[in-house]
Amino acid sequence: MTQNGPEAAIGEGRLVLTRAAEDWQNRLMAIFIIGKSKCSLCGDAIASDQKRIATTHFIESPSHPLWRFSDSNMHYDCFQNWAMREDFVSLYNSTIGRIRWGNGTRHEMAIDGEVRSVPAA
Numbered sequence: 001m002t003q004n005g006p007e008a009a010i011g012e013g014r015l016v017l018t019r020a021a022e023d024w025q026n027r028l029m030a031i032f033i034i035g036k037s038k039c040s041l042c043g044d045a046i047a048s049d050q051k052r053i054a055t056t057h058f059i060e061s062p063s064h065p066l067w068r069f070s071d072s073n074m075h076y077d078c079f080q081n082w083a084m085r086e087d088f089v090s091l092y093n094s095t096i097g098r099i100r101w102g103n104g105t106r107h108e109m110a111i112d113g114e115v116r117s118v119p120a121a
């Protein structure tokens with residue numbers, strides 16, 4: 001086998017996969033700019049000293065009622081009082097929360113919105 005044979009093609013395939021994984025990881029959290037980013041629940045800016053909840057884009061369909069919250073920042077306190085909180089957490093855990101990451105963990109969202117890395121089953 002030479003470097004120009006099938007091995008090289010497989011190597012290239014791996015490289016593409018690695019890049020895709022990095023892109024995905026870079027998009028994991030919604031963009032957040034201190035004092036500029038607004039809470040998707042109340043519409044007010046989120047200050048640097050305010051605890052917040054942020055997720056990646058994990059709801060594909062724009063017609064889903066929770067879609068606009070899936071790549072957004074929310075005040076932690078607003079999130080606790082949100083009527084759709086349990087549905088949001090459940091949806092997160094049944095979609096992105098099931099992904100097993102390369103280090104053998106998955107991301108689990110607690111009922112208060114905090115996301116933790118836990119060992120994947």
Ligand SMILES: [Zn+2]
Nearest residue numbers: 039042075078
């Ligand atoms: Zn808010």
